[in-house]
Amino acid sequence: GSGHPPKKLRPLDEWKAGREKAIGNPDWYIYDNTIRKLVSEINRHLSTSKNIEKYKPLDWKLIKAMIWTETGAAVAAWKTRPIQIGNTGDEGIKEVVIPARPRKYNIIIPKTWNTYLINKTDLIRSNPEYNIRAGIALLMIKMSETEKDKIVYDNENEDTYEVVEGDRGYSSIAKKIGTTQSVLTKLNGVKVIHPGDKLKYKKAHLEQYI
Numbered sequence: 001g002s003g004h005p006p007k008k009l010r011p012l013d014e015w016k017a018g019r020e021k022a023i024g025n026p027d028w029y030i031y032d033n034t035i036r037k038l039v040s041e042i043n044r045h046l047s048t049s050k051n052i053e054k055y056k057p058l059d060w061k062l063i064k065a066m067i068w069t070e071t072g073a074a075v076a077a078w079k080t081r082p083i084q085i086g087n088t089g090d091e092g093i094k095e096v097v098i099p100a101r102p103r104k105y106n107i108i109i110p111k112t113w114n115t116y117l118i119n120k121t122d123l124i125r126s127n128p129e130y131n132i133r134a135g136i137a138l139l140m141i142k143m144s145e146t147e148k149d150k151i152v153y154d155n156e157n158e159d160t161y162e163v164v165e166g167d168r169g170y171s172s173i174a175k176k177i178g179t180t181q182s183v184l185t186k187l188n189g190v191k192v193i194h195p196g197d198k199l200k201y202k203k204a205h206l207e208q209y210i
Contacts, residue, residue, distance in 0.1 A: 018074055027073035031082060034129050035063045038136055045110040046140070051209040052107065063136060079128065083135030086125040096137045097121050103208050104147050108140050147208040151180055154203035158187070163197040179204045 009017060022028040039060040046055045067082040077084065086093045096117045099105035109117065116123075116133050123130040159177075167173050170184040170193075179201045187200040 018072060019068060022068070022073065025073065027078075028068065030073075031067060031128065031132060032064065034132060035060050035067075038129075038133050039063060041110060041112070042136055042140060046108070049107070051207060053209060058136075058140075063132065063139075066135065066139075067132065080126050081131045082128050083132050085131060085135045085138060086121065092138050093121060093124060093134065095141055096134050097124065101141075104141060104144065104210070107147060107208060107210055108144055109137050113137065144210050147210050149206045150209050151182060151204050152207050153183075154178070154205065156202065158200055158202055161199045161201055163193045163195050163199065165195050167193060167195070169193065173199065177201060177203075180206055 039058050043057045046052050047057060049055075063083075067078075070084040071078045071082050081087070084090070085096075094100065096105075096109075097119055099118075113133060116130055117137060120130060120134075124134045125131070161173065161177050163173070167176075170181045173193075174181045174184055183204045184199060184201055187202070193199070
């Protein structure tokens with residue numbers, strides 16, 4: 001040799017070189033089936049949910065790219081926390097173990113996943129399948145829009161309700177007769193009510209959608 005020490009790669013080039021060596025190395029492919037299974041579950045849930053509009057299926061290779069970026073088979077965390085959710089100081093884990101926005105969580109996350117997420121901080125930090133699932137859950141929550149309310153009619157029948165003493169307005173009446181305030185407003189207009197008034201209504205409830 002020329003006596004020159006090997007040229008030190010910049011961190012990014014070193015990282016790229018590590019990924020090039022990974023191609024075909026079985027250690028880097030051990031989570032493929034897990035990722036395919038989990039992505040297939042979330043895609044099935046979100047594409048068939050009546051509370052989700054215009055869902056574009058997630059490509060499992062995106063999650064694979066995330067774990068290859070976050071850790072990779074050359075580091076110890078690959079065996080426990082490949083997607084890195086739950087690292088010290090990581091606030092993201094709270095969104096899936098104690099959902100701050102339960103309405104949004106309940107729309108997006110399949111019910112069958114709850115047992116692997118809710119209050120499972122220790123397992124998410126130590127078990128790779130739990131870690132990847134939590135990472136996917138957090139990604140979907142972060143990428144989704146704010147949930148909105150939608151009126152759903154229970155049937156098309158129009159009924160009449162007679163206002164009685166003690167009714168305090170559309171809000172209290174709606175709860176009592178199983179409809180929504182906006183349905184009463186739509187069918188009767190905005191008005192001050194008095195005992196004996198007849199109000200038209202249809203049975204309805206609010207559902208959240210994203």
